[in-house]
Amino acid sequence: GSSNPALVDADIGVRDKLAAARAKLLAYREANRARPGKDTKINTAWNCMLIRSMADAGFYFKRPEWLQRARKAADFIWDELTEQQDGALRLKAVYYQGSGAQVDGFLHDYALAAEAFLAIASKIDVLESGASARYQARAQACVDSALCYFEDPHAIGYFFTAEDTETPVARRKEWFDNATPSGNAALLHALSGLYALTGEGRYDSSLRATLPAFADYAQKVAAGVAHALEAVTTHTIGIAVIKVRAGVSLEGLQVALAAAPWRRVFIQTTTEEQSAAYQVCIGTQCLPSTNDISEVVEVLQG
Structure with missing residues (x-):
């Protein structure tokens, strides 16, 4: 359409000539427009996905400031959105400035938080020797709580909500990735990582016990369970x-x-x-x- 002007000239020099005009347009827009509302809440799951990506990118692109920012965000999640209850870790799903952590965490919050802490643990020793142990312990606490509070004792897989959280009708399970990975898929990644690091058979057993649920989906709608299939692949190849x-x-x-x-x-x-x-x-x-x-x-x- 014509409502959003775009430079289509192949010569980048034309863009330079229009710099002053762009500055005037920007100044006019900033002086006259009504700014949209800003959602200031901090979502645990979304931030954990960013932490995981930023930690890896910081290492492989040799950008220590990215890895440090990922670490800072991970520390915030741990300090502000987790608490100990009856000797176990409990995680909140969202943080609001002024009112703090709210809403009991869902399965994907615990699983993605574990993935985030494991991503930090995997590379943080580049910045601080020995710091990996701290983040591995945090990931382990998240996974242990997920296994405790979300497990279905009668069937394969883990529920979306914790056993002591109220639900509208009945507890359900999520298997398919959508805009974000499903909690059961993310949990597979965390379980495989902890098994590689600790050698504890319970993590491998929990992972393998969940796999049959994905077998039929993998044959019929593989794209819908891609995050789970990635976890299975890396676990089968062997995490180093x-x-x-x-x-x-x-x-x-x-x-x-x-x-x-x-x-x-x-x-x-x-x-x-x-x-x-x-x-x-x-x-x-x-x-x-x-x-x-x-x-x-x-x-x-x-």
């Missing part, structure tokens, strides 16, 4: 944990991983006895340690 001896610079490893095909990887500095700088674990199998970064990359591509 690279243990780096304390004191070893992570810069060379960061450059090498950024140049290699993407794979879900956790980097952790360790104070444990390690004969060489790097040791790669795939799933629960740890390979011999090495001082050669190219060997690490080769294992990840194998």
Whole structure:
């Protein structure tokens, strides 16, 4: 249409010539328009998806300020939207300035928060050695609460609402991704990550117990369960944990991983006895340690 002027001239120089005109138009608009209302609420799930993406992007594009901003947002989620009740973590779904955290968290809030904390844990040691353990513990608390409060004891999968939360009619489950991933799909990612990091069989068992629900959907409407299928694929291939001896610079490893095909990887500095700088674990199998970064990359591509 003609209501939104657009520059279609191929010569970028024309745009430069119009700079003064654009400045006048902007000044007029700002002086005369009625600004739209601003929704200031902070949504837990949406922010956690951004945290996950920003943490990965900050690492692979070597933009530490992005990773730091992701960490700051993750700390806000933990400090302002979680609380301890009866020894377990409870998460709120939304935060309002002036009134604080509101609305009991849904399954996707817990699952995506766990994904966000795991994303920070996977790369934060580049900024602060050993900090990954803190964010891994937070992810574990989110997942443990999800397994406790959302599990269906009689059938496959996890409910959308917690067992002690009021629902209009009956508790339901969400399997399909929409504008955002379903809670059951996001939970698969969190479970697979924690299994790779801890080796605790309960996370692998919970993941595998949920998979049959996606089998039929995968054959008929694969695009509708894409996030779950990604989780299954990365879990089957094996999530990599690279243990780096304390004191070893992570810069060379960061450059090498950024140049290699993407794979879900956790980097952790360790104070444990390690004969060489790097040791790669795939799933629960740890390979011999090495001082050669190219060997690490080769294992990840194998």
